[in-house]
Amino acid sequence: MGESAGSHRVPVPRGENGAVARAEEEAHALRAPGLPLGPPGRPINRRSAFFVGFTAAAGVLVAVFAAYLVVRAADVLVLMLIAFSFAVGLHPAVTWLAGRGLPRPLATAAVALGIVVSLAGFLAATLFPLIDQADRLAGQLGRLANATRDQDSLLGRLNAQFHLDQHLRGIVSGGAVTAVEAVTGVFLVLVLTIYFLADFHRIRAVLYRLVPAARRPRAILIGDQIYARVGAYLLGNLLVSLVTGVVSFACLALFRVPYALLLSIVVAVLDLVPVAGTLVAAVAVAAVALTVSVPTCLGVFAVLAVYKVIEDYLLLPKVIGRVVAVPAVVTVVAVLVGSVLAGVAGALLAIPVAAAALLILREVSIPWLDRS
Incomplete structure (x- = not known):
């Protein structure tokens, strides 16, 4: 019986390629019934x-390339992280x-x-x-910017010194871009949250497969605890912010x-956004309320200050509780x-x-x- 196609030998002439011919003979001798390509050689x-x-150089190149990708895609990665955090909270x-008997795809x-x-x-x-x-707000800011051109008015004199018109027009254009x-x-986070929520079990399994088998059970316990804390914080914070928006609207109205x-x-x-968000919101509301009157500004500020105390000492402990357990200085x-x-998104994700x-x-x- 002739040799199979897999064991076909290519004839190599002797002479100048004698070393290759000897290697051909040795290669043919290595073949065995269970090892058509011969036994593996010695490990490197x-x-x-x-x-x-070579390994060190390749590792450095991979690390540099990974850092470059992270920097270039930082905005998208932050949105993905926010969406995954919401998916963790909604899971x-x-x-x-x-x-309760509903198939998981239908539940999702x-x-x-x-x-x-x-x-x-x-x-x-x-x-x-x-x-x-x-x-209306954009129009008001535009009219205010036009009023700064009157050199005989207080706004005109302030504009000549501080260039207020440029700042106001920058606020209008920047506000449109920001909106x-x-x-x-918001649309990207919504879509990604739904996708992450649908594939949460697969994503969770893949993440845990990256941990060595001996440490995997412990990693599952710690990872699930992290999921619980992140989800509880984000959903609780979202609920408290919704209440804050309703109270603020009632107060301003x-x-x-x-x-x-x-x-x-x-x-x-x-x-x-913890800490800084409250301060910025208070300044913005007070500035607009001041356009009505000083008593209105003081009244709005007093109501929102009282609500902030209620939020910090009643709502947040009740809604989020001690699940996050982050000291104040760390916060x-x-x-x-x-x-x-990462801006506002980074501040939002900082505590979880x-x-x-x-x-x-x-x-x-x-x-x-x-x-140790």
């Missing part, structure tokens, strides 16, 4: 200078529906539909008044402050660092990231240091 010496140098709702679809319907209802109730108030970016970001709906939405969004530092690195880091430090790093 991982301690050789070439292997160590217990899917699990609750699935535990029900939660996603609830999100879309809630957002659509909010937009239907507020979109047209919001657009009207934003247009478009915010709408785009009561005192007849213009642009009440627009300002209340700004306050609710900024309330998501301030984390928010400052997060805002510098800090909570996860503290959990890993307490459960992994400190016990390892105590044993």
